[in-house]
Amino acid sequence: MxxxxxxxxxxxxxxxxxxxxxxxxxxxxxxxxxxxxxxxxxxxxxxINPSTDFVHLLKMIDQDMCLGVFDRLTNRKAVRQASP
Known part of the structure; x- marks a missing residue:
């Protein structure tokens, strides 16, 4: 490191x-x-400062490890908004 x-x-x-x-x-x-x-x-x-940017840290971990957690959350919101 x-x-x-x-x-x-x-x-x-x-x-x-x-x-x-x-x-x-x-x-x-x-x-x-x-x-x-x-x-x-x-x-x-x-x-990244985890005290002030923890969500950003989670997004970077998600992106670097190709987990797609935040992608799925974004897609769910889009689907819910498009539904009547």
Missing amino acids: REDDKHPSCKLYRNQALDGRSYYYLHDFGDSRFSGDCFFVASQVLN
Whole structure:
């Protein structure tokens, strides 16, 4: 992820939250600023502020992974608007 990292080392693991839910978490041992959940890591790679542009971040993930989630939502709205 970082160009200056000569000895990359990180760990991807499933973390159990206090409320019982679990999520995947990336821990970068070389620089803890690059540690977080999938949305945080994607926001760092894409240079998007997740606090102010979370929907934009979701759209970029959707587009980059060819998921089509937002395309389907757009198409549904168009179909609903066209119906009597």
